[in-house]
Amino acid sequence: MSGGVETVVEALGVGKRYGPTVALADVSLTVEAGESHALVGRNGAGKSTLVSLLTGLSKPDTGTVTFGGEPAPPIGDREAWRTKVACVYQHSTVIPHLTVAENLFINRQPTRRGVISWSRLRKDSRELLDSWHVDVDVDLPAGELSVEDRQLVEIARALSYGARFIVLDEPTAQLDSDAIGRLFVRMRELQDAGVTFLFISHHLQEVHEVCQAVTVLRDARHVVTAPVADLTRAQLIDAMTGETGGLTVTDAAERDAVAADAEDVLTVAGLSGDAFTDISFGLRRGEVLGIAGSNASGKHQIAETIYGLRAPVRGVVTMNGRPLPHGDVKAALRAGIGCVPRDRHHQGLVLGMSIADNAAMSVLDRMGPGGLAAPGARTAVATKAIADYDIVAAGPLQQADALSGGNQQKIVLARALGSDPDVLVLINPTAGVDVKSKEALLGQVERVRAEGKAVLIVSDELDDLRPCDRVLVLRAGDLVAEHEAGWSVGDLVADIEGVTHD
The missing domain is CATH 3.40.50.300 (P-loop containing nucleotide triphosphate hydrolases)
Known part of the structure; x- marks a missing residue:
C-alpha cells in the first residue's frame, strides 16, 4: 500500500x-x-x-x-x-485469419460434448466486448x-x-x-x-x-x-x-534559405494513386521538404510511390529531368533516390541477417560481378557505417535483430545513403527511437543537405519536420497548405486536422 x-x-x-x-x-x-x-x-x-x-x-x-x-x-x-x-x-x-471471437477465446473455446459451440463462442465474445464497450464484429477476421x-x-x-x-x-x-x-x-x-x-x-x-x-x-x-x-x-x-538542454534539432528557420535559383532535382506532376489525388511539387538541390498529415492523408503513399514501392494511377515523377518508371524500386535507386521506409522491421531490414549484409544491400552491384561481394568487402562497408553513424554494436557480424530500435534505424539510413543518392526520402525516420537516436538521425539530414543533396521527410512527428525549408500539408489525399520554415505548431496542426486556429 x-x-x-x-x-x-x-x-x-x-x-x-x-x-x-x-x-x-x-x-x-x-x-x-x-x-x-x-x-x-x-x-x-x-x-x-x-x-x-x-x-x-x-x-x-x-x-x-x-x-x-x-x-x-x-x-x-x-x-x-x-x-x-x-x-x-x-x-x-x-491471429489475422481467425475471427475476433476465435482470438478472444483461443485455446479456451466453450464446448458441448467435446465439440466447440460456435453459437456460445459468439455469444460470450459479444458479451465480453459489450462489457468493455468495444464495438467490433465478433465474426470479422481479425486481420481486417x-x-x-x-x-x-x-x-x-x-x-x-x-x-x-x-x-x-x-x-x-x-x-x-x-x-x-x-x-x-x-x-x-x-x-x-x-x-x-x-x-x-x-x-x-x-x-x-x-x-x-x-x-x-x-x-x-x-x-x-x-x-x-x-x-x-x-x-x-x-x-x-543524463544531459541538460533537451532535444537538439536543427530548425530550418535558423539557417540560410535555399537559393532561389536552385534547380529542381525531383518533380512530382499530377500524381494520383492510393489515397492521394493530383499532387504536384518540386524538390530543389540543398532543400529539405516535409510532408505532414494524418495517417489517412495519403502522405506515406506519396513517398512510397516516389520511391517505387507503389505504382501511381496517373502522373509523373521526374528525377534529374528523366521520368521514372512506375512501381520500380530498382529504377528509383539507379536514378539516385535513397529511401528509409516507414517500417524498418518489414521493409527496412532483414532482421536475421548481419549488420554487414544489411548495410551492403544497396551497393552490392558496385562491390563485385553480378552483385557478389566478398565477405571482407561487406564487413568493410559495415565497419565504416558503424563508425560514421555511431551504431552501438558488438561488430559488423552482429545480427540486426539484436540491436536497439535506434541502432537498427541507423543501419537503414546508412544503407540508404550508401549509394550516394541525390535525393533521400525519409518516411517516419525516428519512429520508435529514443531522444539521442532521434538527434543523431536528424543530424544526418543536416549533413546531407549541406552536401547539396535534397531530402524529403514524411513524418507523423512534428520534431522531424523542424529541419524542413518547407512543409506541405495533405488532408484526405489533397494538398491543402504549404508552410515555410519557422511554422507554428498550432498553425500546422490546424491545417492537418482541418480546423481553424485562433
Whole structure:
C-alpha cells in the first residue's frame, strides 16, 4: 500500500544479466491501482527487460516482483500470469485469419460434448466486448480490423482472464491523431473501471496527456519516479539522456534559405494513386521538404510511390529531368533516390541477417560481378557505417535483430545513403527511437543537405519536420497548405486536422 492506495505491482531491486551484458541493475518500480504509469527511457535503457520480468517472460536474477503484495507466479505457470498482467505490444499478437471471437477465446473455446459451440463462442465474445464497450464484429477476421480495434480486442482478451494490469508497449506508434485521442478516452474509462496501465512511449507529450506517474530508466538503472505534473518535457529528456538542454534539432528557420535559383532535382506532376489525388511539387538541390498529415492523408503513399514501392494511377515523377518508371524500386535507386521506409522491421531490414549484409544491400552491384561481394568487402562497408553513424554494436557480424530500435534505424539510413543518392526520402525516420537516436538521425539530414543533396521527410512527428525549408500539408489525399520554415505548431496542426486556429 502507498498512502492507502493499493499497489498493483511492485518490483524491488530487480536485476538481470545476459552473459556479460547488464540488462537491469537494481531497478525498482511501484504501480498503484487505477493509474496510468509511464515507463520511459532511451532504447537499451532496460524497458523491455523490465517488462519481461513484470509479465513472466523471464525471471529476475536479483530482487522480487509482487502483485498486490503476493509473490509473482512461477515462470512456467502461464495461466496464473494471465490473471495478473497482460502486454499489448506495438506489433499485434492477434491471429489475422481467425475471427475476433476465435482470438478472444483461443485455446479456451466453450464446448458441448467435446465439440466447440460456435453459437456460445459468439455469444460470450459479444458479451465480453459489450462489457468493455468495444464495438467490433465478433465474426470479422481479425486481420481486417484497424490497428485501433486490434488493440482494443487484445485489451478485452487480457481483461477476460481477470487481469486488471495492462502494459501498453508503444500503443500509438501506428495510430493517427484521431485514433490516439480515442485510445486515451478508452484508457481513462478503463481506469475508472479499475484497470491499471503501464504506458511505454517515446512521445513525451503523450506521457503528460494520459499518465499520472512516470518512471525513467537510463543505462539499465532507475533514474527517477515522480508524478507527471512535477516533470516538464525538458526535464524528462534530461533524465533520459543524463544531459541538460533537451532535444537538439536543427530548425530550418535558423539557417540560410535555399537559393532561389536552385534547380529542381525531383518533380512530382499530377500524381494520383492510393489515397492521394493530383499532387504536384518540386524538390530543389540543398532543400529539405516535409510532408505532414494524418495517417489517412495519403502522405506515406506519396513517398512510397516516389520511391517505387507503389505504382501511381496517373502522373509523373521526374528525377534529374528523366521520368521514372512506375512501381520500380530498382529504377528509383539507379536514378539516385535513397529511401528509409516507414517500417524498418518489414521493409527496412532483414532482421536475421548481419549488420554487414544489411548495410551492403544497396551497393552490392558496385562491390563485385553480378552483385557478389566478398565477405571482407561487406564487413568493410559495415565497419565504416558503424563508425560514421555511431551504431552501438558488438561488430559488423552482429545480427540486426539484436540491436536497439535506434541502432537498427541507423543501419537503414546508412544503407540508404550508401549509394550516394541525390535525393533521400525519409518516411517516419525516428519512429520508435529514443531522444539521442532521434538527434543523431536528424543530424544526418543536416549533413546531407549541406552536401547539396535534397531530402524529403514524411513524418507523423512534428520534431522531424523542424529541419524542413518547407512543409506541405495533405488532408484526405489533397494538398491543402504549404508552410515555410519557422511554422507554428498550432498553425500546422490546424491545417492537418482541418480546423481553424485562433
